[in-house]
Amino acid sequence: MTRTVYVNGEFLPETEAKVSIFDRAFLMADGVYEVTSVLDGKLIDFDGHAVRLERSLNELDIRSPMTKEQLLEIHRELVEMNGIEDGLVYLQITRGAPGDRDFVFPDPETTEPTVVLFTQNKPGLADSPAAKKGMKVISIEDQRWGRRDIKTVQLLYPSMGKMMAKKAGADDAWMVMDGYVTEGTSNNAYYIKGNTIVTRALSNDILHGITRAAVLRFAAEAQMKVEERNFTIEEAQQADEAFITSASSFVMPVVEIDGVPLGDGRPGPKAARLREIYLEESRKVAV
The missing domain is CATH 3.30.470.10 (Aminotransferase class 4, branched-chain amino acid transferase, N-terminal domain)
Structure with missing residues (x-):
């Protein structure tokens, strides 16, 4: 049609x-x-x-x-x-x-x-099979321009990053600048250790995600600790769980980073719960 x-x-x-x-x-x-x-x-x-x-x-x-x-x-x-x-x-x-x-x-x-x-x-956007399976990411050098906080249509390098991930048998890429993760190709990046969520702080280096803001608010309400700071790929590989957020994927678990599985290689309970909370609360105030 x-x-x-x-x-x-x-x-x-x-x-x-x-x-x-x-x-x-x-x-x-x-x-x-x-x-x-x-x-x-x-x-x-x-x-x-x-x-x-x-x-x-x-x-x-x-x-x-x-x-x-x-x-x-x-x-x-x-x-x-x-x-x-x-x-x-x-x-x-x-x-x-x-x-x-x-x-x-x-x-x-x-x-x-x-x-x-x-x-x-x-159809079935909220019930994505990928959310139950989790996604694999690779790390790539962040070669974008310096004002990533502006949501411009300059998406060539993120597109190249997704193709690099596909060729490596992964689902997406996390970009790294000066040794620290900035964000995914079209999403914000996080890891969970214990009861703490770690994600890069807002600046010109990353997009100020709308889903990011909501998820971090819901996480704090659920008594989870949130640390907004730089982190390395190695730190994330040693985490209990990891996930990404975006307007189209909501909260999506990450189960492997550069070939290293997180936990038992399956989506963890905290990321899954954050996805549930986000969808439930967002539907209440949808327009």
């Missing part, structure tokens, strides 16, 4: 959607994005994604083209039009196509951003 998508104020069949070849996202990756999960036909953590979107736009000096309320309405319309029960809504805002290719961009107030949204149908 042909999806209905949103492009610059219009709901269109995906086969009719077009963006200019001079759009700066195409020419210079000059744009930002957000991905919001849909469970039971409702949006998960929408407010958090909207706040981070506004921050990313401000950091790149791109004018926000609409209000949070308008964005929410478009999200809901697409979910309904495409009959999404479980899935994702992808949103991308770019600086637009102000003219011929030029490194210098014009005044943001006189430039019309490009806005694109589309849905992805993923």
